[in-house]
Amino acid sequence: MKNLLLALISGVLLAIAWPTYGIPFFIFFAWVPLLMMEHNITRFSNIKKKSLTVFCFSYITFLIWNSVTTGWLYNSQLPDGSKSLLAVLFPVLTNSLFMSVFFLFYHFYKKSQGTYFGLMFFVAIWMCFEKLHLIWEFTWPWLNLGNVFAEYHQFVQWYDTLGATGGSFWILICNVMVFYTIRIWEAGRKRKSLIKNVSMSVGFIVLPMVISLVKYDIYSPETIGTINVAMLQPALDPYTEKYQKDSLTIESDLLKLASENSKVGLYRAPGDPKPNENIDLYLAPETSLPGIGGFSERGFHNSLLINNIKSFLSQHPKSVYAGGISSYYVYKEGEEKSSTASYLERQGIWVDNYNSAIQILPTSQQPEIYHKAMLVPGVEIFPYIKVLKPILGNAMLDLGGTTSSLGVSDERKVFANPYNKSVIAPIICYESIYGEFVTGYVKKGANILTIVTNDSWWGYSQGHKQLLVYAKLRAIETRREIARAANSGTSAHINSRGDIVNELPYGSKGALTAKVNLINKETFYTKSGDFLSRICIFVTGALLLFIPGRKYLVRKK
Numbered sequence: 001m002k003n004l005l006l007a008l009i010s011g012v013l014l015a016i017a018w019p020t021y022g023i024p025f026f027i028f029f030a031w032v033p034l035l036m037m038e039h040n041i042t043r044f045s046n047i048k049k050k051s052l053t054v055f056c057f058s059y060i061t062f063l064i065w066n067s068v069t070t071g072w073l074y075n076s077q078l079p080d081g082s083k084s085l086l087a088v089l090f091p092v093l094t095n096s097l098f099m100s101v102f103f104l105f106y107h108f109y110k111k112s113q114g115t116y117f118g119l120m121f122f123v124a125i126w127m128c129f130e131k132l133h134l135i136w137e138f139t140w141p142w143l144n145l146g147n148v149f150a151e152y153h154q155f156v157q158w159y160d161t162l163g164a165t166g167g168s169f170w171i172l173i174c175n176v177m178v179f180y181t182i183r184i185w186e187a188g189r190k191r192k193s194l195i196k197n198v199s200m201s202v203g204f205i206v207l208p209m210v211i212s213l214v215k216y217d218i219y220s221p222e223t224i225g226t227i228n229v230a231m232l233q234p235a236l237d238p239y240t241e242k243y244q245k246d247s248l249t250i251e252s253d254l255l256k257l258a259s260e261n262s263k264v265g266l267y268r269a270p271g272d273p274k275p276n277e278n279i280d281l282y283l284a285p286e287t288s289l290p291g292i293g294g295f296s297e298r299g300f301h302n303s304l305l306i307n308n309i310k311s312f313l314s315q316h317p318k319s320v321y322a323g324g325i326s327s328y329y330v331y332k333e334g335e336e337k338s339s340t341a342s343y344l345e346r347q348g349i350w351v352d353n354y355n356s357a358i359q360i361l362p363t364s365q366q367p368e369i370y371h372k373a374m375l376v377p378g379v380e381i382f383p384y385i386k387v388l389k390p391i392l393g394n395a396m397l398d399l400g401g402t403t404s405s406l407g408v409s410d411e412r413k414v415f416a417n418p419y420n421k422s423v424i425a426p427i428i429c430y431e432s433i434y435g436e437f438v439t440g441y442v443k444k445g446a447n448i449l450t451i452v453t454n455d456s457w458w459g460y461s462q463g464h465k466q467l468l469v470y471a472k473l474r475a476i477e478t479r480r481e482i483a484r485a486a487n488s489g490t491s492a493h494i495n496s497r498g499d500i501v502n503e504l505p506y507g508s509k510g511a512l513t514a515k516v517n518l519i520n521k522e523t524f525y526t527k528s529g530d531f532l533s534r535i536c537i538f539v540t541g542a543l544l545l546f547i548p549g550r551k552y553l554v555r556k557k
Helices: 002-016 024-028 032-044 050-075 085-113 115-135 145-149 159-188 191-218 247-260 304-314 385-392 395-399 429-433 435-443 462-478 524-528 531-556
Strands: 223-233 281-283 320-330 342-344 349-360 368-371 423-428 448-453 482-486 491-494 500-504 510-519
Touching: 002 024, 002 032, 002 050, 024 145, 024 159, 032 050, 032 085, 032 159, 050 085, 050 462, 085 115, 085 531, 115 159, 115 531, 145 159, 145 462, 159 191, 159 435, 159 462, 159 524, 159 531, 223 247, 223 482, 223 491, 247 304, 247 510, 281 448, 281 482, 304 320, 304 349, 320 423, 320 448, 349 423, 423 429, 423 435, 429 435, 429 448, 429 462, 435 462, 435 524, 448 462, 448 510, 462 482, 462 491, 462 524, 491 510, 500 510
Parallel strands: 223 281, 281 320, 423 448, 448 482
Antiparallel strands: 223 510, 320 349, 342 349, 349 368, 482 491, 491 500
């Protein structure tokens, strides 16, 4: 019962630390009860199946954590309008399983090599797990530990050096130090040792936060100019309007929002005076056009919708339009196809479908396009389709998902503005969770981050709130300002310290206008990426090789 209680306490502490409702400081000892549970069972319990017990209790911990923090997935709707239970059960149960398996790896290693090396392995293997969640097709880094301070970004300004993965490393080390302090006290009851270890633990927790607060206070960006951005928020219901309305009607509403906010100012109520500065960039949300269907990438020059936008831009000199679209590419006979291309039997053609970002200029030239590269598992990509589709068949459809995968861009792409110095990073929704991924845009020359998103699938829940505050971490890591356009909200302007300067509330229809600074200087994190994760992968390998090496030395002696 005691060990079950410890597992429950860890689950609750992890859950109540999470943004946007939580208090992140609980995270520094949230793992300690779970580590104590494992240690008690391994060293002092008479249970026969110790490893199975550790796995089951840790699964309870992670199930609580995943359920509380990502339970908003239940708001996803099936075609008949009912809630999708599988949409929350599958990711929650599966991610809890993955977490439990990696915690079990730590248990096996600690059981074999002792507490000291075991704790080293715990930090390294969990960093490897988080890195895995950033790169594989089941990618789900939503609960990577470094995200926990997204709401309290003032305490993690040093993410511009180590990134959110550095935050994960910091949190794991702090938990290990607290656990080790408790174990030393239980073993020896020496006050001097206790004071020393407590002081070190507190110092390791507090010092980075103090440094961050100082950095937050003195930080002053080196800007190379500003642009005026209008972030359009049409507030279309994704289930009853967005993909059912006529495309020309949707576009007309978007351009009406743009026209009404063709001058710069804060979000204004009708009738408020409008400042007299022209908009440089109109930014529309993810898949804001065309509504039903998609744009043929071979027919941009003939598209009525795109020509309507060009006509609008011609009335607003030196303005450009960027936003999200659904697009597709039809392959000609004999043309080399991508691995994601699908064959349409009725039409007898091969086609790739994309979730894309586009930039349109008021000229006759071809629009620039970027295809979303980090896809949502089950919804936009069928993970490991060649292996799993023969097993699962069309089961992904029950998750509101897909039986194929969207096409992707192989590398980041940026959109340069011919009328000013701005170079935007066209980040699409889910991509904004990935720190090192976003640095790829900056390395290509982006001096402003734009995020186009449609995160209104889950209604007014923690889903869109968490995704919004995660964007603040990308601003700090890259020291770039962010213009974020969301379908139903929250559209926001975020500065390079991670502050939300202004926002258009969820559910509001309108446009948020802002002056956004352009910054060219690259941070250490932009240059180095998740190097701590790569070090931990090396350390994990070294610790695993240490096992046979140690046995060999013992036999030799």
